[in-house]
Amino acid sequence: MLLILVGVTYLYVGPIQKWKEDKQNARSRNFLSHIDMELVDQVEVVDQDKVMYIIKKEAGQWWVEPNKWPTEKILMDALEEKMKIIIASDFGITSVNLNNKTRFQTGDNGLKVKLFQDETEVGDFIIGKIANNYQSTYISRENDDKTYSVKETLVRAFDVSSWEDRTITDLGEADTVILKYPNQEIEITNTPDSRGEVYWRSIRPYLARLNKEKTETLINTARKLEASSIPAQNMEITGLDKPVLQIQLKGEGMDETLVLGNKNPATNEYFVKKLNDNKIYLITKEKRDELVKQIANLR
Numbered sequence: 001m002l003l004i005l006v007g008v009t010y011l012y013v014g015p016i017q018k019w020k021e022d023k024q025n026a027r028s029r030n031f032l033s034h035i036d037m038e039l040v041d042q043v044e045v046v047d048q049d050k051v052m053y054i055i056k057k058e059a060g061q062w063w064v065e066p067n068k069w070p071t072e073k074i075l076m077d078a079l080e081e082k083m084k085i086i087i088a089s090d091f092g093i094t095s096v097n098l099n100n101k102t103r104f105q106t107g108d109n110g111l112k113v114k115l116f117q118d119e120t121e122v123g124d125f126i127i128g129k130i131a132n133n134y135q136s137t138y139i140s141r142e143n144d145d146k147t148y149s150v151k152e153t154l155v156r157a158f159d160v161s162s163w164e165d166r167t168i169t170d171l172g173e174a175d176t177v178i179l180k181y182p183n184q185e186i187e188i189t190n191t192p193d194s195r196g197e198v199y200w201r202s203i204r205p206y207l208a209r210l211n212k213e214k215t216e217t218l219i220n221t222a223r224k225l226e227a228s229s230i231p232a233q234n235m236e237i238t239g240l241d242k243p244v245l246q247i248q249l250k251g252e253g254m255d256e257t258l259v260l261g262n263k264n265p266a267t268n269e270y271f272v273k274k275l276n277d278n279k280i281y282l283i284t285k286e287k288r289d290e291l292v293k294q295i296a297n298l299r
Contacts, residue, residue, distance in 0.1 A: 042116035106140035171223035180246040227281035238271035
């Protein structure tokens with residue numbers, strides 16, 4: 001009877017003890033577990049082309065360096081959330097072979113990440129490719145032959161080329177738009193006319209009824225405009241000091257002006273900024289063509 005009890009106890013306790021040991025080992029593999037993401041105030045990422053991207057946190061707000069450009073909040077929230085999950089996670093070991101790091105993209109072909117607190121590096125890791133289950137990511141670190149797996153995906157949060165906020169305008173409804181060309185101004189409105197009718201029409205330089213769909217395409221593009229890319233913040237070649245067009249949008253509690261400049265000689269994009277903001281953006285030719293209109297184009 002005693003032997004049976006001993007055997008039963010071993011069968012019960014043995015696997016549990018092994019599970020606890022495995023759990024402890026998995027936890028001890030997490031070389032990021034000491035990091036407090038609430039205190040991290042700088043993230044550096046070097047991509048496969050050796051290009052470095054840096055974001056810094058000031059007063060609770062992340063900024064892209066070196067121009068202190070606003071970040072895409074959705075991505076920053078995702079980055080912080082996913083890092084907190086990883087810091088609290090168990091790491092699995094996928095490979096102990098240094099030669100496999102290329103296959104898992106956890107060597108020189110991965111994204112190299114460094115985390116800082118008060119200018120002191122507190123952790124580093126390399127982001128590899130997504131696992132075949134599309135729910136885990138391979139990671140490693142410098143001078144470590146092992147490749148680990150974490151049950152989280154990081155591709156979107158560390159999409160460094162999308163960290164910069166590309167929102168140019170995010171405005172409410174406009175009821176008056178003024179297109180200011182160097183030698184002409186066109187004023188468009190849908191405020192009620194003398195008979196109380198509401199419809200899109202030009203009132204300068206002459207009165208004309210306009211096509212609703214064509215006019216609202218122009219206006220909606222102007223009030224919800226996103227950049228196709230962020231150029232070097234150098235006014236010299238932009239033509240924004242002598243714009244080809246300024247678009248003023250007016251509505252209840254709103255008065256914003258877009259300034260359109262030259263074509264970027266390096267791409268098929270056009271320079272644009274807001275009148276009261278020094279940030280320079282690029283928009284596609286398609287977006288630019290939706291903005292540059294004459295009355296005849298809107299009828």
